[in-house]
Amino acid sequence: SQTIHQWPATLVQPVGSPLSLECTVEGTSNPNLYWYRQAAGRGLQLLFYSVGIGQISSEVPQNLSASRPQDRQFILSSKKLLLSDSGFYLCAWTQMNTEAFFGQGTRLTVV
Amino acid sequence: RKEVEQDPGPFNVPEGATVAFNCTYSNSASQSFFWYRQDCRKEPKLLMSVYSSGNEDGRFTAQLNRASQYISLLIRDSKLSDSATYLCVFLDSNYQLIWGAGTKLIIKP
Numbered sequence: 001s002q003t004i005h006q007w008p009a010t011l012v013q014p015v016g017s018p019l020s021l022e023c024t025v026e027g028t029s030n031p032n033l034y035w036y037r038q039a040a041g042r043g044l045q046l047l048f049y050s051v052g053i054g055q056i057s058s059e060v061p062q063n064l065s066a067s068r069p070q071d072r073q074f075i076l077s078s079k080k081l082l083l084s085d086s087g088f089y090l091c092a093w094t095q096m097n098t099e100a101f102f103g104q105g106t107r108l109t110v111v
Numbered sequence: 112r113k114e115v116e117q118d119p120g121p122f123n124v125p126e127g128a129t130v131a132f133n134c135t136y137s138n139s140a141s142q143s144f145f146w147y148r149q150d151c152r153k154e155p156k157l158l159m160s161v162y163s164s165g166n167e168d169g170r171f172t173a174q175l176n177r178a179s180q181y182i183s184l185l186i187r188d189s190k191l192s193d194s195a196t197y198l199c200v201f202l203d204s205n206y207q208l209i210w211g212a213g214t215k216l217i218i219k220p
Contacts, residue, residue, distance in 0.1 A: 032206070043198070043212030044155075090154055096206055099145050102154035 002027035006091045006103025013110055019064075019078040021106050023091030026072065031093040033074040034100070035066055038088040050074060086110045114138060117199060117211035124218055128189050132214045134199030135181040142206070144182045146173055147198040149213065155198055158184075186216075194218045 006023045013019060025031050032051050036044040046059045048066035056066050063082055067075045074091060091103040116135045124130045136144075144161035159166065161173040161182045172185040182201075186193055196213040203209055 034208070044210045046208075046210075049207075088152070092208075094206075094208065097143055097202055099143075099157050099160060100155075100200070100208055102156070105154045107152070 002093075002101065004091065004093055004101055004103045006106060008106060009104060010107045011109070013081050013108065015083055015110055016080050019076070019081050019085070019108070021076040021089055021091075021108075023074045023076075023103055024072055025093045028072070028093070028095065030071060031095060033068065034092040034094075035074065035076045036090040036092065038090060040088075044090070048076070081110045083110050114209050115199060115201065115211040117214045119212060119214060121215040121217050124189055124216065126189060126191055126218055126220050129185065129187045130189055130216065131183055131185045132197055132199075132216075133181050133183050134211050134214075135179075136199075136201055136209070137180065138201070138203050138209070139177075139180065140204040141201040141209075142204060143202040144173075144175055145200050146171075146182070146184050147200060149196045149198055151195075158197070189216075189218050191218050191220060 003026045034049045035047040037047055038044050050056050050068045053068055064078050086109050089106045092100045094100045114137050146158040147155040148158045149155040159168050159173050161175045163175055165174040170187045174183045194217050196215045198213045199211040201209050
């Protein structure tokens with residue numbers, strides 16, 4: 001069966017520090033991968049999605065970047081965090097026309 | 112018009128009551144539809160897919176109305192544990208996920 005792992009679950013980082021969140025999927029190949037951010041009480045904001053290795057589409061201009069070095073690995077990064085980067089970050093995967101499955105999420109607090 | 116619209120609520124409903132939410136979408140080429148449930152500070156989890164003919168899973172019924180471009184979720188005999196935010200999502204013709212912002216449901220004893 002397919003599983004998705006996302007870590008860490010919580011993170012407190014100072015302003016200006018780098019960020020690296022990792023997401024891996026098991027039990028499937030060539031998934032579509034997504035990074036979302038969710039502010040408290042709000043909906044999901046799509047940050048990046050990827051349909052294959054090295055293929056990244058960015059939905060919003062911001063302080064973040066994403067990479068897909070392997071088929072089932074998706075990484076969200078920042079060189080210098082801002083206070084406004086705080087939020088709940090979710091990784092998800094889908095196949096072509098199926099439902100999405102989410103990782104447990106990372107709650108990031110930038111202080 | 113937003114691609115997906117949901118009433119944010121909250122819906123305050125007594126335990127045992129029936130509650131229904133709608134979710135309207137603007138893209139008539141939408142392919143697949145789903146309802147997700149999200150508990151506070153947790154990731155969204157699939158509740159059910161929405162089929163053209165409508166589908167039922169226990170106390171939950173989902174329906175699709177393509178003519179009026181909306182999907183609905185009906186919860187019968189609501190339980191305290193049904194309290195959550197319910198998100199609708201559809202896949203567009205490019206297989207992109209389009210999410211609603213969610214409807215918050217609070218079941219009261």
